[in-house]
Amino acid sequence: MPGAANSTGDRRALYLKLFSGEMFKGFEYNSIARDLVIKRTLKNGKSLQFVYTGHTKAEFHTPGNSILGNSDGAPPVADKTITVDDLLISSAFVYELDETLAHYELRGEISKKIGYALAQKYDRLIFRAVSRGARKASPIEKANFVEPGGTQIRVGTTADANDAYSATGLVNAFYDAAAALDEKGVSSDGRVGVLNPRQYYELIQQVGENGLVNRDEQGTARQKGQGIIEIAGIKIYKSMNIPFLGRYGTAYKPSSGNNDALHTNVTDPGNTGSFVAEEVEDARNSVTGINNEYGQKSNYDNSCGLIFQKEAAGVVEAIGPQVQITSGDVSVIYQGDVILGRLAMGADYLNPAAAVELYAGTATAPAAF
Numbered sequence: 001m002p003g004a005a006n007s008t009g010d011r012r013a014l015y016l017k018l019f020s021g022e023m024f025k026g027f028e029y030n031s032i033a034r035d036l037v038i039k040r041t042l043k044n045g046k047s048l049q050f051v052y053t054g055h056t057k058a059e060f061h062t063p064g065n066s067i068l069g070n071s072d073g074a075p076p077v078a079d080k081t082i083t084v085d086d087l088l089i090s091s092a093f094v095y096e097l098d099e100t101l102a103h104y105e106l107r108g109e110i111s112k113k114i115g116y117a118l119a120q121k122y123d124r125l126i127f128r129a130v131s132r133g134a135r136k137a138s139p140i141e142k143a144n145f146v147e148p149g150g151t152q153i154r155v156g157t158t159a160d161a162n163d164a165y166s167a168t169g170l171v172n173a174f175y176d177a178a179a180a181l182d183e184k185g186v187s188s189d190g191r192v193g194v195l196n197p198r199q200y201y202e203l204i205q206q207v208g209e210n211g212l213v214n215r216d217e218q219g220t221a222r223q224k225g226q227g228i229i230e231i232a233g234i235k236i237y238k239s240m241n242i243p244f245l246g247r248y249g250t251a252y253k254p255s256s257g258n259n260d261a262l263h264t265n266v267t268d269p270g271n272t273g274s275f276v277a278e279e280v281e282d283a284r285n286s287v288t289g290i291n292n293e294y295g296q297k298s299n300y301d302n303s304c305g306l307i308f309q310k311e312a313a314g315v316v317e318a319i320g321p322q323v324q325i326t327s328g329d330v331s332v333i334y335q336g337d338v339i340l341g342r343l344a345m346g347a348d349y350l351n352p353a354a355a356v357e358l359y360a361g362t363a364t365a366p367a368a369f
Contacts, residue, residue, distance in 0.1 A: 020323045022108040023341050026115025027321045032237050033126035036192050037313040038350065041320070046291075047083040048316045050350050054078070054140045054147045055185065076142035084318045084346040085125075086289035090117040095336040107339060111323060114341035118321055123241040124248065126347045127194065128283065128294040129313045130306050131243060133349025134357035135368035148184035150352035152365040153177055155304060160260045161245055161361035164304035167202050170195070170358075171231060177307040177356040178232035184353040190310035191234045196249050198266065199305065200238040234307055240276075243300035245361070247277045261361040262301055292348050299369050305358035312354035319344040 042048050056074035061067065092110045138147030153173045156163025163169050174193060181191065195203075230236060240249030245262060252268040268277075283294035324340045331337050349355060359366055 020111075022111035023115040023118075023323045024321060026112035027119045027122075027341075028115075029119075030116050031119035031122055032194075032239055033123040033241075034315065036190075036194075036237075036308075037126055037130070037310060037315055037347070039315050039317065042084060042316050042318040046318075047081050047346075050080045050082065050314050052078050052080060052139060052311075052351055054138070054142070054145060072144070073142070074145070076140045076145050076147070078139040078141070080139060080314070080348065080350055082314055082316045082346050082348045083291040084316055084344050085291050087319070087342055087344050088118065088121060089340060089342045090114045091338055091340040093334075093336055093338050096331075097335070107337075110339055111341070114323075114339065115321065118341050118343055120241055122343070122345060123239060124243075125283070125292075125294055125345075126313060126315055127239070127242045127306060128280075128300075129292070129315075129347040129349050130308050130355050131300065131303055131357050132293065132295060132369065133312055133352045134306070134308075134355035135366060136349060136352040138352055148353035150349075151177065151180045151184075151356040153180070153307075153356060153358055154363070154365070155358050155360045159361060159363065161251075161262055161302070161304075162260075162264050164245065164358075164360040165199055165202050165264065165266070167205070169360075170199060170203060170305070173305075173358050174231040174234055174307065177358075178234060180356065181307075181309060181354070186309050186311070186351075186354045188233055188309075191307070192309075193231070193234045193236045193305065193307040194239050194242050195236065195305045196240065196242060196244050197238045198250060200236065203236075242306060243280050243303045245304060246297050246301040247279055250277050252277055292346050293369070294347075295369050299366065302359045302361050302366050303357055304360045307356040307358065309354040311351040312349060313347060314350045315345055315347040317343065317345045 038050070040048055040050075054074070054076040056070060057072070059070060092114065094107055094110060098106065134150035134152055137149035140147040153176050155173050156166050156169040177193075178191070182188070242249065245251040245264065250266065251264055252272075253263055253265050280297040280300050282296040283290055284296055285291060285293045319342060321341065321343045324342065326337045357366070
């Protein structure tokens with residue numbers, strides 16, 4: 001009997017290792033935002049402070065004067081507190097009989113999809129935090145000091161949301177963003193842009209051989225979505241998790257009630273299901289489980305892309321991506337196991353000067369919230 005118990009325990013440990021590996025594969029494959037911002041791990045408590053230091057200046061020393069710091073009292077300092085939101089979970093029940101009758105390995109596949117779900121939410125919250133930061137003034141408050149704040153750049157020149165897909169408009173926006181970041185003293189290290197897939201591929205089709213395409217990628221390799229490496233020193237990523245005209249990743253032309261300021265002329269290719277072009281959900285800090293401010297759908301009705309540097313936002317993790325599974329009596333009673341993926345994180349903007357939001361369909365930049 002002891003041997004049977006050990007066998008059960010060993011089997012469960014093996015399962016847990018397998019499921020953890022598959023979940024992490026799913027999470028790492030789908031999450032890009034985690035490594036693009038400042039990430040810190042919370043050991044104790046519910047929140048973590050990030051310090052932001054403003055500019056200072058050099059001045060000539062007067063012989064005989066004591067050196068007690070610059071006469072203007074610089075550099076000014078501000079701190080930003082990011083609180084961990086409630087536990088984020090994704091789970092599935094695996095019935096033993098279904099697993100026995102299946103002609104494929106079921107639990108590993110389910111674990112991978114759980115990782116996808118966690119990564120999706122993780123990225124969406126971070127991108128929303130960056131968008132919010134792009135609309136904010138600097139958090140530093142000191143007499144006679146006005147630090148640079150966020151930047152919002154219009155793609156195109158018309159009141160038509162289709163400008164979001166203009167290759168020329170996007171290229172111009174990237175150069176404008178690079179100039180703005182330079183002017184605001186933001187480091188060129190770690191600058192990235194995040195667009196939706198159609199915007200990304202529009203660039204590949206239109207820019208031709210003007211220097212934006214990675215010359216190391218030839219032939220069909222360009223069609224894999226890795227052809228464009230950077231514009232104005234800004235590395236480009238594509239994601240279906242950025243806010244785009246009030247939805248995630250893409251926004252199709254509605255069957256009726258088309259509004260040029262809010263909708264594109266991109267036709268739904270069909271059979272897109274319920275997980276494509278999802279509406280941006282209400283994630284204000286008044287919503288149960290949310291302790292940071294991520295806004296609501298109306299805040300993102302004209303947002304169509306992000307350009308930022310690593311200092312634009314921060315994410316705090318109290319619990320990194322983990323897998324848990326049931327066992328023992330619970331498995332016997334229900335004749336199956338629950339596979340649970342979980343993490344605890346929170347995100348917010350840090351240095352607004354490092355955040356740039358692209359918008360289209362309006363001449364008025366989206367309001368701060």
